[in-house]
Every structure is written in structure tokens, then in C-alpha cells.
Amino acid sequence: MTTWLVVGLGNPGPTYAMNRHNVGFMVVDELARRASATFAAPRGMRADVATTRYAAGTLGGLGADADKVLLVKPRTFMNDTGAAVQKLSAFHGVDPAHVVAVHDELDLDPGRLRLKVGGGDNGHNGLKSIRAHLRTGDFARVRVGVGRPPGRMEVQAFLLSDFAAGQRADLAVDVSRAADAVEVLLGSGLVEAQNRFNC
Template identity: 70%
Template sequence: MAVWLVVGLGNPGPTYAFHRHNVGFMVADELARRSNAGFSAPRGMRADVCETRITTAGMGAVGADARRVILLKPRTYMNDSGAAVAKACRYYGAEPSEVIAVHDELDLDFGRLRLKSGGGDNGHNGLKSIRSSLGTGDFLRVRMGIGRPPGRQAPSDFVLTNFPASVRNDLAVEVDRAADAVEALMLGGLEAAQNRFNG
């Protein structure tokens, strides 16, 4: 069975759980919830892994059109995410074109979503690490807007701060929408998903 490897980018541990940099983890958790499946930490994988599948009936469903899905949350911290992704690709037999990285994007306002294939890393250390470890940038990306920091705050500090309580409800909506976008990518391909979600 062909496989999709969905990589939620973030940093492990409760300290980072609600940081802007961790939206990828949040989306991976939502996809696991939809699958009624949990994460485990397989020996040597350097990541939390949830094995599930997708059909036209949704995540976790059974059907003749089922395709295997591996949800991955690297335990390596953001800057070394590629090590876990490369290991998972080798283990599960996923090609770079079957990798979907879900990550925060400073250059998009909060509430905006962009889907793309390939491209640079735009200063994002998680993407930079994946590109380096896979030897290519030709994987799919779901870019979740977090906006630019206010005033003179450094972007590197901004991404490691919690979303304010005032946007928690909106954040839940955006995580849900990004999970929908990942499903759309897997089921209908990039162009159809872009037409539906890019804004």
C-alpha cells in the first residue's frame, strides 16, 4: 500500500505545546484524533508516530481506496527535524513527493493558509533541516500563517511564544482547517487543494 508521511513540525514537551512554532504538532494531533488513533514512540525512530489510513470516507476509515498514512511529530527539536523525517522515509518507504510538512509561516497573517510543493525554507529551520536530510525541497507544505511579530520583537523569539488567549477559539478553527487541507491534499492532489484552501 502506498504511504503518505504527514510531518507536523514543532518542539516536543509541554513547555512548547501552545507556541506559534508548534502549529504543525497541533494539526498532527487533530488528524490522529479524527483517526481515533494515538501516538507512540517507536524505538530508534526519534519521533512520535501514529499509523492510520485515509479513504474518501475520511481519516481512519476502511475501504478499497485506503492509503496508509503515517503522522509524525519529531522529538529532535525543530532545528534537527530532518533527521527524524529521513529515518521515517527510509523505514516506511515514503518518497519526498509523499511527504507533507505542516508548519508555521511568518509571512502569512494569522488565519491564512497556503499549500505548495517545493521551494525554499524562507528562514524556517524545520524546513531547512528536512531539505538537508532528504537532499531535496520537493515535498508538499501546508503553511499556516502566524503573522509577523509586533514592534521590534525578534522573529526567533516570537515563534517561541504562546498564542494569546484571545485567539484560542480562532486557533482551533485554523488547526481544523489545516487538517482538512492535509486530507484534501492526500485525496485530491495539490491543485484541487490549493483552489480550495489557498487564500
């Protein structure tokens, strides 16, 4: 049995809930909804965690060979995401190869999705923090496109702004598709997930 840690990258609290920077939280929330799993805040872990299983191609699956899946929303701010990831990984004995970071990606247009393992942080402070705390970049990333800021708008202001009301329907589709990609990654591996979802 494998234990997976699927961490959504974002900032805690209602102020940030619909920010572009919080799309990782949105995907993890969708995964928890599918699994009928409830978030709790384990003592000392600095995160909200929903625990479920993956078996027979679905979250919430049963069976002696079901993998354990921890769905994680750090309570730290983005720049310190790695502190929560490191604590949970150490406590549950999760190898970096079984850590999946779900995050916003400026270099992909909305509606596009990419999965990969390893690589740099591309200026993303959440990824940078995870790399620093795990002392490796060899974890999976599910990159959810949010596009570049319009005109001369600063990147930080863009990422910390909400998705517009007119974008919410498309956002729901993107979040659902990213959740599908995570499930395929858990069940069938990176190559199969890339073949099905990279665009």
C-alpha cells in the same frame, strides 16, 4: 497503496506546546483525533507516530485500496526535524513526493493558509533540516499563517511565545482548516487542495 508521511513541525515537550512555532504539531494532533489514532514512539525513529489509513475521503477509512498515513511529531528539536523525517521515510519507503510538512509561516497573517510543493525554506529551520536530510525540497508544505512579530520583537522570541488566550478560538478554527487541507491533499491532490484552501 501509497504511504504518506504527514509531519507536524514543532518542538517536543509541554514548554513549547502552545508556541506559535508548534502549530504544525497542533494540526497533526487534530488529524490523529479525527482518525482515532494513538501516538507511540517506535524504537530508533526519534518521533511520536500515529498510524492510520485514508480511504473514501476520510482518515481512519477502510478498504483494500486505503492509503497508509503516518502522522508524525518529531522528538528532535526543530533544527533537527529532518533526522526523524529521513529515518521514517527510509524505514517505510516513503518517497519525498509523499511527505507533507505542516508548519508555521511568518509571511502569512493568522487565518491564512497556503499549500505548495517545493521551494526554499524561507528561513524556517525545520524545513531547512528536512531539505538537508531528504536531499530535496520537493515535498508538500501546508503553511499555516502566524503573522509577523509586533514592533521590534525578535522573530525567535515571537515564535517561541504562546498564542494569547484571546487567540485560542481563532487558532482552533485555523488548525481545523489546516487539517481539512491535509485531508483534501491526501485524497484529491495538491491542485484541488490549493483551489479550496489557499488564501
